Amino acid sequence: MRKAFDVTTLPGFTFIAITAFVLLYAPIVTLVIYSFNGGNSVNLWGGFSLKWYAEAAGNEAVQGAAIRSFIIAISASGIATTVATMAALGTTRRGKFKGQTAIYIMINQPLMVPEIVTAVALLIFFSSIKIATGYSGLGYLIIAHAAFCVPFAYLPIRARLEGMDLTMETAAADLYATPWKTFRYVTLPILMPGVIAGAMLAFVISLDDVIITEFVKSAGQDTLPTYMLGQLRRALTPEVNAISTALLALTVVILTAFFLITRKRD
Amino acid sequence: MNGPGRSKAANGWLLSAPALLLLLIAASGPLLIVAVYSFLEKGDYSGVRWILSGEAWFRVLFERDIFDGTVSLADANLSIFWRSVKLSLATTLITFALGLPTAWFIATRPPKARAVWLFLITIPFWTNLLIRTFAIMEVIRNQGLLNTFLINMGVISEPIQILYTDTAVLIGMAYVYLPLMVLPLFAAIDRFDFKLIEAGYDLYATRWRILRSVVLPIIKPGIVAGCILVFVPSLGAYVTPRVLGGGKNMMIGNFIELQFGQGQNWPLGAALSMVLLIIVMGALLVYTRVSDRDDPHA
Numbered sequence: 217m218r219k220a221f222d223v224t225t226l227p228g229f230t231f232i233a234i235t236a237f238v239l240l241y242a243p244i245v246t247l248v249i250y251s252f253n254g255g256n257s258v259n260l261w262g263g264f265s266l267k268w269y270a271e272a273a274g275n276e277a278v279q280g281a282a283i284r285s286f287i288i289a290i291s292a293s294g295i296a297t298t299v300a301t302m303a304a305l306g307t308t309r310r311g312k313f314k315g316q317t318a319i320y321i322m323i324n325q326p327l328m329v330p331e332i333v334t335a336v337a338l339l340i341f342f343s344s345i346k347i348a349t350g351y352s353g354l355g356y357l358i359i360a361h362a363a364f365c366v367p368f369a370y371l372p373i374r375a376r377l378e379g380m381d382l383t384m385e386t387a388a389a390d391l392y393a394t395p396w397k398t399f400r401y402v403t404l405p406i407l408m409p410g411v412i413a414g415a416m417l418a419f420v421i422s423l424d425d426v427i428i429t430e431f432v433k434s435a436g437q438d439t440l441p442t443y444m445l446g447q448l449r450r451a452l453t454p455e456v457n458a459i460s461t462a463l464l465a466l467t468v469v470i471l472t473a474f475f476l477i478t479r480k481r482d
Numbered sequence: 483m484n485g486p487g488r489s490k491a492a493n494g495w496l497l498s499a500p501a502l503l504l505l506l507i508a509a510s511g512p513l514l515i516v517a518v519y520s521f522l523e524k525g526d527y528s529g530v531r532w533i534l535s536g537e538a539w540f541r542v543l544f545e546r547d548i549f550d551g552t553v554s555l556a557d558a559n560l561s562i563f564w565r566s567v568k569l570s571l572a573t574t575l576i577t578f579a580l581g582l583p584t585a586w587f588i589a590t591r592p593p594k595a596r597a598v599w600l601f602l603i604t605i606p607f608w609t610n611l612l613i614r615t616f617a618i619m620e621v622i623r624n625q626g627l628l629n630t631f632l633i634n635m636g637v638i639s640e641p642i643q644i645l646y647t648d649t650a651v652l653i654g655m656a657y658v659y660l661p662l663m664v665l666p667l668f669a670a671i672d673r674f675d676f677k678l679i680e681a682g683y684d685l686y687a688t689r690w691r692i693l694r695s696v697v698l699p700i701i702k703p704g705i706v707a708g709c710i711l712v713f714v715p716s717l718g719a720y721v722t723p724r725v726l727g728g729g730k731n732m733m734i735g736n737f738i739e740l741q742f743g744q745g746q747n748w749p750l751g752a753a754l755s756m757v758l759l760i761i762v763m764g765a766l767l768v769y770t771r772v773s774d775r776d777d778p779h780a
Binding site: 227228229230231232233234235236237239240241242243244246247250295296298299300302303305306307309313314315316319322323325326328329330331332333334335336337338339340341342359360362363364366370420423424426427431441444445448452456457460463464467468471475 | 502507605619
């Protein structure tokens with residue numbers, strides 16, 4: 217029976233909520249639909265076509281940017297996940313220690329400092345290193361991305377570790393397993409969903425970054441987002457719509473996988 | 483400190499060392515350099531001269547006439563600061579007005595449906611900021627969805643120029659930051675004990691009375707978290723004002739970039755970055771204060 221004072225429906229709340237969802241999705245859906253536009257302009261609908269996807273895929277600048285995006289995202293999320301896993305193990309096992317808060321603050325720093333400030337800081341720092349060493353490869357972008365990905369990798373890994381039972385590890389130790397063996401055969405397998413989830417978030421975050429990449433990159437080092445930003449100086453092109461939709465699809469796939477992996481735990 | 487305690491700390495630091503080193507190289511260290519640069523003299527073209535100077539900090543708020551040396555407030559800078567604060571506050575308000583009912587709606591669904599609605603909020607949250615900004619641009623530009631719709635409906639005869647105005651920046655920021663408001667609000671409402679509302683009704687309170695006196699105070703940490711999470715990135719926004727505001731409607735983020743690019747005044751850019759950072763840290767401090775005071779487990 218429905219109660220007379222059904223509090224779950226405050227007047228107007230459902231209407232506003234549905235409106236908010238429509239407002240959130242309408243622009244994205246429009247962008248996706250128009251990426252399949254066969255016409256030459258972004259304004260007029262010229263029938264369904266994949267021609268802008270073919271156009272984007274055949275564009276050498278887009279190919280280069282896509283390859284660079286993936287090299288950076290894979291390396292950066294790999295580095296970030298490795299160091300974040302170590303840090304999570306160091307900060308969660310068996311209670312508190314002195315300096316732990318300092319470590320937390322340091323790890324979460326990229327989340328607190330406005331991205332534009334980090335970007336100009338890296339611009340100053342890396343440009344002087346570039347001049348001093350003469351090296352201007354992708355290394356700077358990989359290090360920069362790895363750094364701001366650390367908190368995104370760290371949080372799901374730490375969450376998994378905190379919910380983990382210590383008795384398995386104690387049992388392993390009782391059976392004379394070395395600390396390394398305990399880690400390799402007990403801790404790591406249980407921790408794996410957290411590690412994968414962390415790596416996925418780090419990958420998406422790196423793939424999407426605009427500001428820091430824009431400031432750190434050397435000439436000719438565009439990633440997909442900075443290429444898209446550069447294209448915009450003229451006008452919004454159907455090609456940019458197609459690249460956006462492809463990136464969006466990739467994000468949705470990774471996120472769905474992320475949710476399926478983290479859901480299993482419950 | 484006793485033996486095991488010490489080894490625990492040593493272990494913690496040792497395992498965290500690679501992460502800390504990485505962050506020192508590509509986050510904290512460069513930030514310190516920005517702080518130092520803000521106290522140096524401007525170089526001839528770009529860069530700095532290693533001479534200690536308070537000029538950049540002075541220039542944040544004041545300007546000196548090049549002929550007679552009279553000092554006046556830097557109107558251009560102040561108007562950019564004011565626009566940034568104004569737009570960020572407005573963004574926070576709009577996202578709150580839309581976000582509270584949305585979070586409430588999600589939190590009151592049955593568990594299975596709740597997961598689906600929550601997933602629908604997280605997709606835009608993780609979608610590239612640039613893509614979402616492009617998407618909103620599709621809607622508000624002169625030949626975009628909104629104007630075409632209004633013209634076809636006969637509401638207007640000429641497209642309204644929204645793109646490249648402050649309104650466009652505001653719409654864009656509210657759009658891209660809405661999920662940042664909904665998620666912490668949802669977390670707070672989800673933990674809320676709805677029995678308290680029934681108790682309120684039993685005591686003859688009206689719906690609005692309950693919302694004001696029971697619900698809002700309890701979910702306040704979530705409200706504060708949502709507002710901070712929207713306000714902070716809004717204030718430092720760079721992509722959205724650049725894309726939707728055109729060249730003219732700058733915010734602090736774009737102004738900072740300008741000093742490192744065309745403006746060729748690195749110390750001023752560094753000082754502006756520090757000002758932005760100080761405001762953000764202030765907001766975060768307020769947040770920790772409020773959430774510490776309200777969290778019974780703290």
